[in-house]
Each structure stands twice: as structure tokens, then as C-alpha cells.
């Protein structure tokens with residue numbers, strides 16, 4: 001079996017919020033287990049605010065988890081001495097959700113790309129210059145972008161600088177938080193091809209956080225679906241898209257708009273208000289929004305149970321139904337969907 | 340809401356840089372009709388955001404508009420004195436910026452920022468402005484809006500910051516809103532809610548200009564499409580025509596690329 005390059009177990013992150021005397025706990029991440037293997041792409045999808053970026057920040061120790069353990073190449077991250085931590089930071093690279101605030105505004109693109117080469121690979125000036133030029137071309141930017149500052153680039157150009165910077169140091173695993181959201185579809189395709197190529201060469205593992213389900217479908221081997229701090233469904237990408245089990249996954253997949261005139265998917269609707277992650281009771285997080293809910297759903301928080309090879313979902317109502325028919329997020333106008 | 344349409348005519352401009360002028364916009368013209376969502380799609384770096392910023396006259400100072408007009412109900416915004424332009428910005432024409440978190444002030448609670456925008460353009464007291472802020476946050480599906488209003492931007496997820504910015508653009512009930520990739524950080528269920536909200540507002544007369552890379556959103560919610568490439572408008576047509584009879588090869592290329600990626604999903 002392939003080596004696990006990044007894993008988390010029992011990961012939790014709580015924030016204390018509210019004024020003095022009115023303390024409440026916001027549960028951003030609630031007991032998440034995940035692993036990414038060498039050469040594997042794992043997609044993390046889910047509701048906005050469900051804790052995806054917080055998981056990412058815990059994995060690179062940008063925030064200290066409230067509980068749980070993160071391992072890089074099998075070794076717990078926290079136990080390492082500082083010298084080993086710089087090694088961790090080379091092994092694990094992150095592409096941030098908003099490139100605007102993660103790229104130092106006072107550095108040119110050239111300096112932004114040269115810095116990790118100097119720090120982690122200790123390349124000399126000459127080699128650095130060559131490598132920097134290679135990197136910008138690799139992500140489809142021009143060498144005349146090298147002397148620009150981040151604010152002199154368009155959103156999509158900045159995103160590609162972030163990707164080039166992460167790939168520069170030949171990491172073992174890269175966490176990409178919405179890396180292609182500002183790219184037009186053709187550049188997006190090129191970047192996805194590039195990521196796949198680099199992955200094949202270096203056996204990098206990717207944790208790919210995105211709202212773009214088409215991208216998930218195209219690049220991910222496995223997908224994890226988060227809702228309100230927890231993973232509600234996970235499995236091989238093909239299986240999850242062909243037969244989404246958890247009601248949230250079904251709602252999510254059915255809401256993806258189709259890029260064709262006059263074609264719409266049949267929606268599986270959730271009702272009611274999106275709850276806030278503050279002082280959550282111990283019950284299924286979808287209670288109150290789920291059209292399939294039964295009273296038992298409010299008794300305890302359902303665990304993930306297997307529904308197929310490598311495929312699991314946290315909904316006893318759906319998973320106890322033995323002969324659930326396949327439910328793809330099919331388009332309404334038959335024959336209109338290209339495949 | 341009255342319906343005001345927005346017409347951009349011959350907008351041409353360049354960046355002043357140390358290496359000389361970098362042309363960015365070349366004769367950009369299109370119309371966003373009242374009561375509709377008009378999409379701007381196209382290449383990354385093709386000048387979509389700059390077009391939007393130029394409409395509101397908030398492009399960076401190095402950007403020089405050489406010529407062109409931005410007509411809001413026959414009034415050219417580019418020639419208005421800055422004092423009158425300030426009354427237009429936010430109140431009649433507002434914008435949702437591409438990078439939500441950077442557009443929010445990190446040291447002020449989110450609700451306060453919304454209330455401030457409200458008070459800038461309306462004769463309301465602080466209490467009422469704060470109430471309006473909470474309502475505006477709730478309208479964009481932010482749960483527990485009253486509590487969230489007291490939080491700072493870093494306590495919001497990426498998608499919540501984006502929704503807060505949408506709320507801020509809508510709080511003064513403007514006639515025209517330019518949305519620069521408003522839903523990129525949102526999951527598709529919330530995206531659908533936001534697009535439904537924009538749909539309701541346009542049905543009430545709002546003119547919406549939507550910059551997006553998501554052709555699915557365009558197909559489902561936009562009436563007309565402007566396709567940009569390399570600083571130019573290469574095609575402007577109804578959404579149906581763009582999807583079924585694209586005229587420019589670049590439009591066809593975009594559609595093909597999106598089908599390549601999305602095809603497997605449907």
C-alpha cells in the first residue's frame with residue numbers, strides 16, 4: 001500500500017466567542033479524520049463555513065488544534081523540534097484561499113518565487129533565477145510578470161503565483177484551498193493538467209479544497225464532504241457522484257449548475273435556515289433542514305458507516321435502507337448532457 | 340426600484356508602468372439592461388475587473404482612461420465631478436469586489452461596516468442602521484446574523500466574508516450592482532440561494548453585471564453575455580445565442596473547455 005503522507009485523527013478546533021460573561025463555543029472542526037497518500041488527490045468539499053479552511057490551517061499548524069493529531073509522513077507534527085519543523089514546512093505546502101492576503105504585497109513575483117528556493121532548497125542565485133523563470137512559465141504567466149507586485153496582477157494571475165510558489169520546493173503534499181476559483185475554464189484546465197503532471201513526477205499528495213464540483217470530478221481520487229465541522233460522507237469520487245447517500249451530499253451535487261442553455265438538474269432541496277456552529281446540540285447537524293429527518297435523528301450524532309467499498313456516510317436513515325436506488329445528480333433534459 | 344440601464348461605450352485605457360504604457364482595455368462597449376443579469380466572462384487577465392472598477396471610477400491611479408463613456412440613464416459617469424460621483428457610488432451603483440476579505444476592514448466588526456455604508460447614504464440613526472445591517476446579513480443567508488454582525492472579518496469563513504460584501508453592496512438598494520466573481524468561494528447550494536436573491540432583485544428592476552468564470556451560473560441565471568479577451572469585447576449576445584450559436588472562436592473555445600471539465604458531472 002502507498003505511504004500516507006499526511007493524516008489527521010480526531011482533529012478539533014473550537015473558538016471561544018462572545019463578550020465577557022457571555023462565552024460560547026464555536027465548533028469550527030469537530031472530530032475529523034483524514035489521510036492523503038503519496039500520489040493521491042483527496043477533495044474536501046462542503047458548505048461554506050463548514051470548517052474546510054480551518055482543517056487546512058490546522059494541518060499546517062497555522063492554528064493550534066484544540067485536540068487531535070496531525071502526522072506528516074507518519075510522524076506527529078507537534079512532537080518535532082524546530083529544525084524538523086522547517087522540514088515539515090517544506091514537505092507540506094499550502095496554496096491559500098485568498099492570494100491577496102497570503103502574498104506579501106511588498107515583494108515582486110520574482111522575489112516571492114525565489115524566497116522558498118533560497119530557504120528550503122538553498123539554491124544559488126544563478127540556479128534560482130533559472131528555476132524562477134521555469135516556474136512562471138510552468139503556470140502560464142509571462143516573464144514580464146516577474147517584476148510586478150501582487151496588486152499589479154489580476155485575480156487569476158495571483159492565484160497562479162501562489163501555485164508556483166507551493167510547487168517550487170518539491171513538497172510531499174500540497175493543500176490547495178480554492179486554487180482555481182479565479183481562473184477561466186481554459187486556464188483552469190491547464191493548471192489542473194499541470195498539477196496532475198507534477199503529481200505523477202513527484203508522487204505528491206494533494207488535499208484539494210474546492211467548491212467546484214466539476215474540478216472534483218476531474219481530479220480527485222477520493223472526496224470528503226463536510227457539513228458544519230464534521231465529515232458526513234466520504235468515498236471514491238466515482239461512487240460518491242454516482243450514488244450520493246447523505247442528504248447534504250445529494251443537495252450539494254444537485255445544486256451544481258449545468259453550463260448548457262435550458263438544462264437544469266433536478267434539485268434535492270434542503271429547507272430552513274443554515275444553523276450556526278455555536279453551541280451545537282449532540283444530534284445530526286442536518287436536523288431542521290433535512291426533508292428525510294425522523295425523530296431519532298435528534299438523539300445522537302450519527303457516525304460514518306460503510307455503504308460501499310471505501311464509501312461511508314453519516315446518516316442512519318439513508319444507510320439502513322438496503323435497496324436504495326442509484327441517484328445521480330442527473331440533468332433534466334435527457335440527452336442534453338454531454339458525456 | 341426604478342430600472343436604470345448601464346451602457347459602456349468605447350472604454351479604452353492603459354497602465355502607466357516603469358516600462359511604459361501597458362494597454363489593457365481596448366474599445367470596450369456593452370449594455371447591461373435594467374431588470375436583467377448581464378454576464379461578463381472571458382480570459383483571466385482580460386480586463387473584466389478593470390472594466391468594473393472603471394465604471395465606478397475606482398481603478399488604481401496608474402490606470403489611465405484614454406477615452407470612452409459610462410452611461411447611467413444617459414449621464415456619463417466618467418465626466419461627473421468627483422463630488423457628484425460620490426453620491427452615485429454605493430447609493431446608485433455599487434460593487435462586490437473579487438477579493439472579499441481584502442475588501443473588508445479587518446479592525447471593525449462586520450455589522451458596523453455595513454451600518455456605516457448605510458449611514459453614508461441615508462439619513463438614518465445608528466440604531467436603525469445597525470438593524471438594517473443585521474437584516475442585510477440575514478438576507479444573504481448568514482446564520483445567526485445578529486451575533487455575526489458583531490464579529491470581525493477574520494472570524495468569518497471565506498464564503499461568509501463574500502456574503503457580507505454582497506450584503507454591503509445591496510444595503511442602500513442601488514439601481515446597478517457590479518458583482519465581480521461573487522460566488523467563487525461559496526458552495527453550490529449557497530451559490531444557488533445568492534443567485535436566486537440576485538434574480539429576485541433584478542425582477543424588481545435591479546441592473547446586475549456579473550463577472551464570472553462559471554458558465555453554469557451564466558446559463559442558469561443570466562439574460563445576456565459579454566465575452567472578453569485580451570482587453571476587448573469579442574462577443575455580446577443573448578445567453579441562448581452564446582450557448583447555442585457562439586459566433587467568435589474564443590467563445591466556442593470557452594464552451595468547449597467548460598464541457599470538457601463539466602461533462603463528466605452531468
Ligand SMILES: Nc1ncnc2c1ncn2[C@@H]1O[C@H](COP(=O)(O)OP(=O)(O)OP(=O)(O)O)[C@@H](O)[C@H]1O
Pocket residue numbers: 015017026027028047048049050051052053054055097277493494495496497498499524525526
Ligand atoms: N479566528 C476565528 N475566530 C472565530 N471563528 C472562526 C475563526 N476562524 C474561523 N472561524 C469560524 O469557523 C467556521 C469554519 O470556518 P472556515 O473558514 O474553516 O470555513 P470554510 O469551510 O473554509 O468555509 P468557506 O468555504 O466559506 O471558505 C466558521 O463558522 C467561521 O466563522
Ligand SMILES: Nc1ncnc2c1ncn2[C@@H]1O[C@H](COP(=O)(O)OP(=O)(O)OP(=O)(O)O)[C@@H](O)[C@H]1O
Pocket residue numbers: 151152153154155156157182183184354356361363382383384385386387388389390399401437
Ligand atoms: N497596476 C498594474 N500595472 C500593470 N498591469 C496591471 C496592473 N493591474 C492589473 N494589470 C493588468 O491588467 C490586466 C487586466 O486585469 P483585470 O484585473 O481587469 O483582469 P480580469 O479580467 O479581472 O482577470 P481575472 O479573471 O484573473 O480576475 C491584467 O493582465 C493585469 O495583469
Ligand code: SF4
Pocket residue numbers: 246247248284285286287288290291292293294297302314315316317318
Ligand atoms: S440523520 Fe436524519 S437529519 Fe441527519 S441527514 Fe440523515 S435523515 Fe437527515
Ligand SMILES: [Mg+2]
Pocket residue numbers: 052053054097177496497498
Ligand atoms: Mg475556506
Ligand SMILES: [Mg+2]
Pocket residue numbers: 154155156387388389437519
Ligand atoms: Mg478579475
